[in-house]
Amino acid sequence: MNATIQLEQPRPLPVLTEDPQELIGFLAEFKEHDQLLDAARRAYAAGYRKMDAYSPFPIEELPEALGCRPSLVPMFALLGGMAGGLGGYFMEWYSMGRLYPLNVGGRPLNSWPNFIPVVFELTVLIASLSAFTAMLVLNRLPHLHHPVFEVPEFERASIDRFFLFIESEDQKFEQKRTWSFLETLVPLTIKEVRDE
Amino acid sequence: MSTSLRRQLNRAQATALVIGLAVLGLMVLGVFTQRRQFFFSYLFGWLFWLQLSLGCFLVTMIHHLTGGRWGYPTRRFLEAGFMVLPLMLLLAVPLFFGLRELYPWARPQDLATEKILRDLQAWQNTLGYVLRSILFLGVWIWMGLCLRRWSLQQDATEDARPTRYARALSGPGIVLYGLLGTFACVDWIMSLEKHWYSTMFAVIVIIGQILTAYAFSVLLLTLFRSQQPLAPVVTKTHYHHLGNLLLTFVLFWTYVSFGQFLIIYSGDLPHELDWYLHRIATSWKVVLAALALFHFFLPFFLLLFRPLKRHVAALTSMAAILFTVHVVDTYWLVMPAFHQGGVVISWQDFAAPIGIGGLWLALFLAFLKSAPLLPQHDPGLQFAFRYEHS
Numbered sequence A: 001m002n003a004t005i006q007l008e009q010p011r012p013l014p015v016l017t018e019d020p021q022e023l024i025g026f027l028a029e030f031k032e033h034d035q036l037l038d039a040a041r042r043a044y045a046a047g048y049r050k051m052d053a054y055s056p057f058p059i060e061e062l063p064e065a066l067g068c069r070p071s072l073v074p075m076f077a078l079l080g081g082m083a084g085g086l087g088g089y090f091m092e093w094y095s096m097g098r099l100y101p102l103n104v105g106g107r108p109l110n111s112w113p114n115f116i117p118v119v120f121e122l123t124v125l126i127a128s129l130s131a132f133t134a135m136l137v138l139n140r141l142p143h144l145h146h147p148v149f150e151v152p153e154f155e156r157a158s159i160d161r162f163f164l165f166i167e168s169e170d171q172k173f174e175q176k177r178t179w180s181f182l183e184t185l186v187p188l189t190i191k192e193v194r195d196e
Numbered sequence B: 001m002s003t004s005l006r007r008q009l010n011r012a013q014a015t016a017l018v019i020g021l022a023v024l025g026l027m028v029l030g031v032f033t034q035r036r037q038f039f040f041s042y043l044f045g046w047l048f049w050l051q052l053s054l055g056c057f058l059v060t061m062i063h064h065l066t067g068g069r070w071g072y073p074t075r076r077f078l079e080a081g082f083m084v085l086p087l088m089l090l091l092a093v094p095l096f097f098g099l100r101e102l103y104p105w106a107r108p109q110d111l112a113t114e115k116i117l118r119d120l121q122a123w124q125n126t127l128g129y130v131l132r133s134i135l136f137l138g139v140w141i142w143m144g145l146c147l148r149r150w151s152l153q154q155d156a157t158e159d160a161r162p163t164r165y166a167r168a169l170s171g172p173g174i175v176l177y178g179l180l181g182t183f184a185c186v187d188w189i190m191s192l193e194k195h196w197y198s199t200m201f202a203v204i205v206i207i208g209q210i211l212t213a214y215a216f217s218v219l220l221l222t223l224f225r226s227q228q229p230l231a232p233v234v235t236k237t238h239y240h241h242l243g244n245l246l247l248t249f250v251l252f253w254t255y256v257s258f259g260q261f262l263i264i265y266s267g268d269l270p271h272e273l274d275w276y277l278h279r280i281a282t283s284w285k286v287v288l289a290a291l292a293l294f295h296f297f298l299p300f301f302l303l304l305f306r307p308l309k310r311h312v313a314a315l316t317s318m319a320a321i322l323f324t325v326h327v328v329d330t331y332w333l334v335m336p337a338f339h340q341g342g343v344v345i346s347w348q349d350f351a352a353p354i355g356i357g358g359l360w361l362a363l364f365l366a367f368l369k370s371a372p373l374l375p376q377h378d379p380g381l382q383f384a385f386r387y388e389h390s
Helices: A033-045 A062-066 A073-099 A112-138 A154-156 A177-182 B003-033 B035-066 B071-082 B086-097 B108-113 B115-119 B126-156 B161-188 B201-224 B237-269 B270-280 B284-303 B312-337 B347-370
Strands: A004-008 A023-029 A051-054 A160-167 A190-193
Touching: A004 B035, A023 B086, A033 A051, A033 A160, A033 B115, A051 A062, A062 A154, A062 A190, A062 B312, A073 A112, A073 B347, A154 A160, A154 B161, A160 A177, A177 A190, A177 B003, B003 B035, B003 B161, B035 B126, B035 B161, B035 B201, B035 B312, B035 B347, B071 B126, B071 B201, B071 B347, B086 B126, B086 B347, B115 B201, B126 B161, B161 B201, B161 B284, B201 B237, B201 B312, B237 B270, B237 B312, B270 B284, B284 B312, B312 B347
Parallel strands: none
Antiparallel strands: A004 A190, A023 A160, A023 A190, A051 A160
């Protein structure tokens, strides 16, 4: 169930009859990405932390505006890359130098220049696999359904509209106050998001 | 451009000119005392500054094709950089009198003993070298003059036609540069060794040129970023993007340099080994170790970090390191062909790059003064400064 407010009309408070336990948060819709950025910055300044933003294209300043912490993905990529590189070198040195020593044109058994391509490839492979896996795990993906999908307007989040979502779990969240705060941002619509 | 800045630039230009002429004058001594050393040092100094000009030329064309906000506040530096090319053609003339000192194919005693050099005579001869040098530099100078003229025309008109011309020239221009640049690298550097050839070599040199031009743009951007009209538009994002480009070309340079080495190491063929025997087997390996450290490991690991790329002083220091280490790289390409037994450093190795660099900088500053520091009316400009991160 979603309550809609069209801001061209007078702004009544939503009818908050249902069990407040089910309320997941409020979703505000914007026409321009500048407005979303501005809204995110003002929501952060107003003390909201548990919020998310949706946009059809990446907006680089947005994570900063939402107060996202720096992502851990690069660290996992670095660790994975180092593991891949060192593991690759160990594999080559151990198999070519120890398990099955092979004299190739009189070169030393530990002939490092020839080992570099495999080290390079394994560094890239393991780094990208760990970055990909870390991204999925840290985002708790795959996540097939989210309550915001129930809002009909939300499908335009992948076309031409920009959304700011404030979760009801936020410490500052308080139905009436948060609703009127969102109104001060002059969105196109504000929707309630409920868990069905 | 403010009058106080203009006065500072005039003073810098005069200083560079005086130092350049004085040091080059001093080098005349070298012609009489250490003739071979003179020509090798001169080739090294000339090549370094020529590579910077050519890098500026390439990066300007790349930006005309790709766009990107990093290219607008740096375009005038790059343009002034390639406008120095006519001076480099003039400074190539002394080399033409020292071909016998530099290249085995011009020395009768080497020609007599080496069949390969005799077989290559139809291509590798003095007249061919001189004509090709003039032809290649002439084509690049002409293309550079066109790019500069259109850029200045665009300043005066809202009509985007000059920018479209520049873009139309840049696509074929880069392809043509790759072709001519390959022949130029064979003539100027590769033929210093008797037998050696590598199809990867021109790529390594050209990537190095681009890297040097990016490092140079970062240095110039830091010097001029508080001047009008750059001050209100230059942000950390410009540094971030230039930092990413530096990282890209550090990686690219390492990839092709190591690729060439690995192929020759794996092939282990006598006629391919000379190059590396002269450059690794002797005390030149110390120079190579410095290159590995400062041309790859240090910039690679530091440039991975986003905060460093967004920190003006840190990225400028990194650009200064890369610029300096590329001087060493050019030295390592040229000089071991002469001092095959190990590193021998002569006063002329310092005099040549300083002298030629003085003249280069004087002319560079003259061109920098002659146009506004920020191009006007380029259709890309309206988006370039609108958002902090884009």
